[in-house]
Amino acid sequence: MRLQLSPEDIAFRDAARAWLLDNKPATRAPEDGSESRAFALDWLAKLYDGGWGGLAWPKDYGGQGLPPARLLLWYEEYVRARAPSTLDCSFVALNHAGPTLIACGTEAQKATHLPRILKGQSIWCQGFSEPGAGSDLASLRTTGRVEGDMLIVNGQKIWSSYADIADFQELLIRTEPGSKRHKGLSWVICDMSLPGITIRPIRNMAGATHFAEVFYDDVRIPLTQVVGGLHDGWTTAMTTLGFERRTAAMALQLDLSVQVEDLIDLARPTPGSAMAERLSDLRAEAAAIRAMTYRVALREPATPFDGSLVRLSFAELEQRIRRAAMDILGPAALVHSGRVADYLESYSETIAGGTAEIQRNIIGERILGLPREARP
């Protein structure tokens, strides 16, 4: 075990810091809608043109294939510079859809989509959850009927983030009639401009419109858009790449440390006060999240569950940090602001992408080896 920067590491870090400080947007990302899309795509294009695009992606697919140590240095500088949150409308494309195409896509699918994602030319959303399939994703019922070389899709998805401004959707549907649970599903690239798609944006509790319901009424998707095997979509959906597991949440996790510094600056607590104690705890916990992020990035061999513990710790700490900001602001927090939006948005951290309760089940069963609950 070693943590010592080489002269090359330091040169890389300094170059990253200088570029980020010169180029990061001075304004906060717009809350939602087409302005937020334009902002995210502009920033991605700027990163790409500046030579800082696709750092984690493999070289064969237009990325730079940087090792995890370099990515840590990059993302530390990224969050310290207060560059835009990576959890914006570009997140699914860069951290989920793109890596899934790299792992399971055809050459044609990769050639069409990967360059556009990297250059900041397309936004993706996820179409997994349904009104009746939340934590229990395998009970999903949206169907895709095979008809010649087409899939005819009918049904409904929900909580699809940025569906209203996305170009494509990673859509998980039941393609084998009569199939149950994880069997008979397919992972499909859905062009959001196809006839028969209706999008109903849903305002979230922060007052922003990030997610939406999507209705499919005889939507015709060519079978060439299936990623991985037809009827084998669960395998595709569960495929995650090493670089994806290690890097998707890196910036978000490291950013907690910056958020705490921001709070200390905001509160300037009296030594020994209750707020000083509380901020001391938050500072220590954010430091530990950073240490966990280092561990996931820098310890070999990586294992499939490496990220589960840090992910949940991160989500719950983020909520405590955002809440502390409200307590520091006092009655001034009643007026909507960026901090208030961040606070309200943080309630999604323990719900989206697997609730904290489901994650604790996974930790208990797959990491600790406790017996499974009775399930259908």
Place this chain on the structure above:
Amino acid sequence: MTLDLTLTEELRQVLDAAQQMLDTHYPVSRLREGAADPMAPLAEFGTFLLGFPEDAGGAGLGRVEEAQLHSLLGRHLVSPSAVAVSIAARIALGAEDVDLALAIAGGEVAVCAGVTTPDGPLLIDAGGAAHAVLRDGATLSLVPLAGLATEDAPMMGHGRALARVTSALPAGPEALPEVALLHDLLVSAQLLGVAEAARDLAVDYARTREQFGRPIGAFQAIKHHGANMALGAEMLSAQLDMAALTLDARAPDAGFQVAALARLAPRIALENARLGIQVHGGIGFSAEADAQLYLKQAHLLRALLGPHDMLSFDAPMAPTGKAPS
């Protein structure tokens, strides 16, 4: 690689050998007998010379290795004398008393841990000790015990042997700042061991104990206690590595990292010990089960940590750019 957190094969071998030594000489069941822990098996293993420079007769290993070893000691609830010996040898070395340092590390001169209280200093497992490493607020010093008057005091829940010093304590050499940081690193490492062992004991029990016709670990309430114990232990374990690595690298943020570690360690160890007792139910509340031992050890180790003003340090992740408007 200059940034690498993979456990080296060399360290893995050291830890495997240490595990064998601990299983042989310090099984947790020994604590039911109530005898004080001998330090000789640890000294023979080289525990106290592990981090000594090679030119002073040590193995020249780093803080990372020493911390990992002490986390194993923590799992076995070894007497805090072990940390005291490790640190006493460093304090003696810092005071340029190489003979004393080697005699302490070699196990020839016994040392115990102590902490001041409003009612006078308390010594832990002091039988036969010639010196104590005394925690007095921010100060950590090596004090000679010869000729001092003491009286026995019952430890919390009638655990280890405590002695209260009733005469004036002489002064002794103070730990250098880096040695004081190492002390809190090793105490925290032992607290990690306590947190991990409490987790493992609870998980084993939850896998085998049946109620309502199934192992209690299948119930979400118990499973989530286990998950919370795993989360705490992982957080602490990662921060331990970070603190040890920054100490080894003499990085400017070493003080910050140890402070964060020392803030988290007692809280997580106490919480895991609490949950461990809870998962065991009735037997967990009894003195016949081991679950309660982890709680008492966590309290004991916590008392040895120094104060760290977490907000007084420069942060390694201080923002470089302005927040967007």
